[in-house]
Each structure stands twice: as structure tokens, then as C-alpha cells.
Amino acid sequence: MTNTGTISGINGPVIYLKGDPGFRMNEMVHVGEDHLVGEVIGLTDRRTIVQVYEETSGIKPGETVTSTGFPVSVTLAPGILNNIFDGIERPLSEIAKTGRAYIDRGIHVDSLDTKKLWQTHITVKKGDRLLPGAIIAEVPETPAIVHKVMIPPDVEGTVLDVVEDGSYTISDPIITLKLTDGTQKQLTMTQKWPIRVPRPTLKRYPATKPLITGQRIIDTLFPLAKGGTACIPGGFGTGKTMTQHQIAKWSDADIIIYIGCGERGNEMTQVLEEFSQLIDPRSGNPLMDRTTLIANTSNMPVAAREASLYSGLTLAEYYRDMGYHVAIMADSTSRWAEALRELSGRLEEMPAEEGFPAYLASRLSAFYERAGMMQNINGTEGSVTIIGAVSPQGGDFSEPVTQNTKRFVRCFWGLDRNLANERHFPAIHWLSSYSEYLTDLAPWYLEKVDKKFVDYRNRMVFILTQESSLMEIVKLIGGDMLPDDQKLILEIAKVIRIGFLQQNAFHKDDTCVPMEKQFKMMDLILYLYKKSRSLVSMGMPMSVLKEDPVFDKIISLKYDVPNDRLDMFDDYKKQIDNFYDSVIERNA
Incomplete structure (x- = not known):
């Protein structure tokens, strides 16, 4: 059943609806005649609050908001890698085909190509008992990565029917399951997953292996563990993006998710062009074969900026469930926090330090907590490593975003303005930086490198x-x-x-x-x-x-x-x- 509500007020990206139209918290909705994408963020018996992921100019009271029945989610299937999305997983290459310089409001395109045929190798047979997360097929998504198609984490059953190896789209049914309740369900290569809900795992492992980056000051002085968390704070021009580029190119992570969150348009363009030209030193193929870019520039709506981090994180968890080691480059969490601050101000919430909302710390902790070296529900092992850039105004490390981030990350690579001015790169200062992983990783260094x-x-x-x-x-x-x-x-x-x-x-x-x-x-x-x-x-x-x-x-x-x-x-x-x-x- 589709629920509808009527707009009673508009305040930037935040709109208000009269009464309780039956929406659910975090449900995805379509706003107005242009069907703008929005998310329910507040519910009372008197009004409903929706944040809109697109520009709201021209929307007026009295227009209709329609529910979709499901939360804001990303589409998970072959085609994610070697792609560039906006903050809510709309592919920019498809949007560019409309011929416009900017993203039109209300534009609706499929997140992934539903017509492309993928060469599929089925790994299960009729009669197999499948548990949640089981791998049912393998698809060579790029020359670098084999995509392992899994059944959703909330599904289990017995295989009734399965297709032969061949070419299929992500929408074609490939197996039929008899579920535990006796019903039948056809499964395709596609999953949907809510961006704000972590994907389930069986076990979190302690830090035991470093993420080898090839950068001496990182690997030797301030190492980062696979499945660990790190932040790179620094003022404008100190080399945050350059450091993340080096880690993305040379680290031994299998997959890179680069999230450009609220960065300037010209910087984001440079990132997109450079990443497209980088060659993977492992294989000699383009680095984009194992990379996904999420581009959400500073002139895009703030609500989509806030969602972009969760979108990238969910994509990373999906590949972790296949058994891959994924590294997330979030550039930058300061712009994400500024989006939180603007939305909080629109909602008339009580501000905390420097105007940021009181829940800034809990949102940061929830984000970094989704990193880790995990045993997945299908028995494989994978990791998500989060490296977040922080852009404190004036290079002031005492501001709230940097200070709260330090509480939840175990690796701090502080960039120094004087080092950058002296052309000393990476401009990570050895006195202001630290790594709490050193003790955990010491046995690995002693065994794999040298006892000294x-x-x-x-x-x-x-x-x-x-x-x-x-x-x-x-x-x-x-x-x-x-x-x-x-x-x-x-x-x-x-x-x-x-x-x-x-x-x-x-x-x-x-x-x-x-x-x-x-x-x-x-x-x-x-x-x-x-x-x-x-x-x-x-x-x-x-x-x-x-x-x-x-x-x-x-x-x-x-x-x-x-x-x-x-x-x-x-x-x-x-x-x-x-x-x-x-x-x-x-x-x-």
C-alpha cells in the first residue's frame, strides 16, 4: 500500500508534512511533481519531517509526497566497480548522457546497467542447502576482480532450480530457492541494502595485519591495520588528497572506494581524471578496474552529501562479504559534518560546540565502527579499512570534528603546514601523529620483516x-x-x-x-x-x-x-x- 502526505512547509532541503501519513522512519519517499528523492527523518502525530536529496527550489506547500515502502538503499550487483556515482548511487555517466552540465532535479536512472550481459559461472547445484550469504555464482566484473554473487543475508533455503553457465543480466533469475517456510523465491544477481544498516557478520577479528601502503612514514612509524581506522587532518594545501591517492594506488587493499564528500568541483574533477588515468601497479591494468568513485561536490544538496558516506560504506561492506579487503578514502568527513550541522540548524535542534549538533560524536563513532577485519556470515574473511580526511578550518586541530574523530580512530596522521610549504611530502608530522596499532602489529613485523x-x-x-x-x-x-x-x-x-x-x-x-x-x-x-x-x-x-x-x-x-x-x-x-x-x- 502506497501512503501519501501533503507538504505544509519547506525550509531548504527539509520539508514538513501535515499529520501522520503512515510513513516509517528512514523510509525513502518521492517529493512533489518532479518525484525528488527524500528520506523520512522525523515522525510525530502532528507532523512528518523529510530531508530531500535534491534541490527543493520551486516546490510549494500542497504538493504530494509519496512513500516507496522501503528505506534509502543502494543496489548491489556486478557493475559497481569502474563506475562513478553521486551520493545516492546514481551513475554520473548515465546522467551525462542527458547532455546537461548539471544533474537535473528528479532525474531517475538505474544505479547499475540492467541490460548488460555478464558471463556467469554458477557455483551451486540443485538440492544444495544454502545459508544466508552463500556464494551462488561468480562473475568476472573487471579483469582485476571476480564478483561473487551472494544470496541476501536474510534468505536461506534449498535450491529447486538453477540456470546453466552463460550470459545473464543482473535482473535475470539465476536460481530458485525453497525457503524455510515452504515458499519459493527466485534470486537474481541484485540485492538492495539500506545504507544506514551495517551488513551482518559472524565475528570481528583483532588487528593483526598491516595495510601495506609503500609509504615509509606510514608503514614504519605509524602503521594502519587492515580493518583499521585512520584520519588525515590538515589545512588546505597540506596534501590530504595526495596522501589518499598514494594509499589508494599502492596499498595492498583489493578494492578502493573513494568518496569525494563535499569537495570543490574543480578538485573532484581532478580526482576523477587522475583516477581514470592511474595504472594499477599490480596488474598493469587501469586502477579503476578495482575502484569505485562517489562524487558529491560542495554545490550538490547537503542531504545527499550526508548520505554519500553511508552509500560508499555499504558498497565496501558488500565486497568485504565476498572475502575482499576494501579500503575507503573519505574526503572529507569535515564537509560531511558541515552537512549535518546545516540540516540540524534547519531542524531547529539545539546546537552544541561551534554549531555542530550534539549527536556529531555518535554519528562519527557509528561511521568508523563499521570498519573491521571480519568473519563474514558465509565463512569468508574480509576487511573494511576507513581512512578519513579531516579539513579543520585554519588547520586548527582543536575544533570539534578533529577532536571527536581522534576519539574513534586508532591512527592519526597529522599534516603540517610548514612541511608542506617546504615540499616535504607526505607532510605527516612525526611528533603530532601516532598509531595505536603498533603493539598489535608488532608480531607481524617481527615474523614477516625482521626481529629488529x-x-x-x-x-x-x-x-x-x-x-x-x-x-x-x-x-x-x-x-x-x-x-x-x-x-x-x-x-x-x-x-x-x-x-x-x-x-x-x-x-x-x-x-x-x-x-x-x-x-x-x-x-x-x-x-x-x-x-x-x-x-x-x-x-x-x-x-x-x-x-x-x-x-x-x-x-x-x-x-x-x-x-x-x-x-x-x-x-x-x-x-x-x-x-x-x-x-x-x-x-x-
Whole structure:
């Protein structure tokens, strides 16, 4: 039965209906003559409140709102990857075919292509007993990803009939089930799932494996676990989007979901163009073969911006249920929070700090809580890793979105304006950043990389911390007044900062560095520190040590040593030994 209501008031994207027309909370509705997409967000016996995901200009009181009978949902089937959607899963490529520069109000297109034929391999047979989430077919969605068609999480039964392997659309019935209540149900490749409801799982695993990104400051100093949560806060121009691009391209996640939430139109255009041109280093195919983009620019309605994060998250959970490791790049959660603030203001709710609604923290926690390494209901294991960019106004990390985000993420990569101005990228500052996953991931590093890995990492962080303390003294009395052992710390810290933490995204060997090379670089830098400290303890002044070019050679080894020639590190150790011996001989 379709329920209808009458508009009694309009306030931007929020509309009010008289009385109780029988709608349900979070139900999807169609508003006015143009059938704009909306969602029920408030119900009383006197009025119903709907937020509209499209521009409401021209809507007037007295127009009709019609229920759909189901909540705001996304369509889940082959065709999601290598696609670009808006905040409510409308494909921009199909909308572009209308020939208009902007998205028309009330435009209705299928989320996925219902006419395309997919080569389908059926994995079940007649008589099989299927539990919720069972995989019933496999479809090569792209050259990189095999789409595993699953039965919905709320369905189970016995296979009565099944089609042969062949080409089918996402709307064609492929199996017939006899449900537990005795009824029959035909299943297609398509599922619908409410965006605000997490997909069910059997078990959440603790963090045990890192998401390897190839970025040294992340993998070595502040690692992120698969199924973990991280935030990248930073002001305009500090490199949030660039850092997310590098992680998207080089991380060992199987699938990337990039959510452009409220970003400027020109930035979003650049993202779409760049992602379309990126080549997957694993396969040599386009990176879009395992990527989905959700583009919701700042001039689009705020309600759709608020929904875009949940749409992307639901797509990620769907691929996690197939057994894939999915990484979400949310850029940025600050714009999402601003959409919450605007909607809250329209609803005349009591504002909290800086005008944000009082439920900002609970919404952020609910979003990040949907990350995790999971055992799915079909027995497979998969993960959703969330990396959210935060854009604090003026780079102020004390504002509510950054502070509340820090409460719910375990990895904090703070971007620094001064580092960005110095062209030090990634501009993640080693003193303001942290990772709570280090202890959880230590056994993996000790087993897969080297037993000394965590110790070396801690020693490097300690040197950088010492440098920070010494720089306060240098500002007061100058560097020449420091004793030689402290001058050495400043010199080694410089080698760490420039030679290890700074990375060149445009250099073929430095853009992505394997873990083995990262460890060998740490080992070599600390070996140089050990030998130099030994010389200083013998009374050698730093001025003598700096006459040798060995420090500059260690800084430039990130370019000079190819990723497939790690044997060259032995030669560098010999050069350090020769440097040590020559200094002693010259000053004997």
C-alpha cells in the first residue's frame, strides 16, 4: 500500500508534512511533481519531517509526497566497480548522457546497467542447502576482480532450480530457492541494502595485519591495520588528497572506494581524471578496474552529501562479504559534518560546540565502527579499512570534528603546514601523529620483516624527539654552542627526515617502497649513527665527520638503490666502514 502526505512547509532541503501519513522512519519517499528523492527523518502525530536529496527550489506547500515502502538503499550487483556515482548511487555517466552540465532535479536512472550481459559461472547445484550469504555464482566484473554473487543475508533455503553457465543480466533469475517456510523465491544477481544498516557478520577479528601502503612514514612509524581506522587532518594545501591517492594506488587493499564528500568541483574533477588515468601497479591494468568513485561536490544538496558516506560504506561492506579487503578514502568527513550541522540548524535542534549538533560524536563513532577485519556470515574473511580526511578550518586541530574523530580512530596522521610549504611530502608530522596499532602489529613485523624492526623504529622516533628538544635550544643559543654528541643527533635526524620520511611520488623507485627496503634503510641509517657516535666519543669533532660525503650519500640512497637491488645496501655499509677507518687514520 502506497501512503501519501501533503507538504505544509519547506525550509531548504527539509520539508514538513501535515499529520501522520503512515510513513516509517528512514523510509525513502518521492517529493512533489518532479518525484525528488527524500528520506523520512522525523515522525510525530502532528507532523512528518523529510530531508530531500535534491534541490527543493520551486516546490510549494500542497504538493504530494509519496512513500516507496522501503528505506534509502543502494543496489548491489556486478557493475559497481569502474563506475562513478553521486551520493545516492546514481551513475554520473548515465546522467551525462542527458547532455546537461548539471544533474537535473528528479532525474531517475538505474544505479547499475540492467541490460548488460555478464558471463556467469554458477557455483551451486540443485538440492544444495544454502545459508544466508552463500556464494551462488561468480562473475568476472573487471579483469582485476571476480564478483561473487551472494544470496541476501536474510534468505536461506534449498535450491529447486538453477540456470546453466552463460550470459545473464543482473535482473535475470539465476536460481530458485525453497525457503524455510515452504515458499519459493527466485534470486537474481541484485540485492538492495539500506545504507544506514551495517551488513551482518559472524565475528570481528583483532588487528593483526598491516595495510601495506609503500609509504615509509606510514608503514614504519605509524602503521594502519587492515580493518583499521585512520584520519588525515590538515589545512588546505597540506596534501590530504595526495596522501589518499598514494594509499589508494599502492596499498595492498583489493578494492578502493573513494568518496569525494563535499569537495570543490574543480578538485573532484581532478580526482576523477587522475583516477581514470592511474595504472594499477599490480596488474598493469587501469586502477579503476578495482575502484569505485562517489562524487558529491560542495554545490550538490547537503542531504545527499550526508548520505554519500553511508552509500560508499555499504558498497565496501558488500565486497568485504565476498572475502575482499576494501579500503575507503573519505574526503572529507569535515564537509560531511558541515552537512549535518546545516540540516540540524534547519531542524531547529539545539546546537552544541561551534554549531555542530550534539549527536556529531555518535554519528562519527557509528561511521568508523563499521570498519573491521571480519568473519563474514558465509565463512569468508574480509576487511573494511576507513581512512578519513579531516579539513579543520585554519588547520586548527582543536575544533570539534578533529577532536571527536581522534576519539574513534586508532591512527592519526597529522599534516603540517610548514612541511608542506617546504615540499616535504607526505607532510605527516612525526611528533603530532601516532598509531595505536603498533603493539598489535608488532608480531607481524617481527615474523614477516625482521626481529629488529620495531626496535629500530622506536630508536628513530627517539632521535626525532631529541632533535625537537635540541632545536628549542638552538633557537636560543645557536647550533655552534652544542656539544658534538648533540650536533650528531641533529645531523642523523636530518638524514632520517630527508632520506627516510620524505618521499617522492614521481620517482619510480621512491613512490612505493617494499617493507624489506624500508627496514634496510633504517638499518643503514642507525648503523651510520652507531659508527659516528663511536667517533664522537673518541673526541672527533662533528666538523671533521661532516667533511665526508657519507651523510649525503645515505640521504640519496632512496633514489640510488632500486627496489629490486637490495644487495647494494652491503656496499653502503662498506662505505660507512671506510668512512670510519679514514677518519681515524687522518686524525691518528
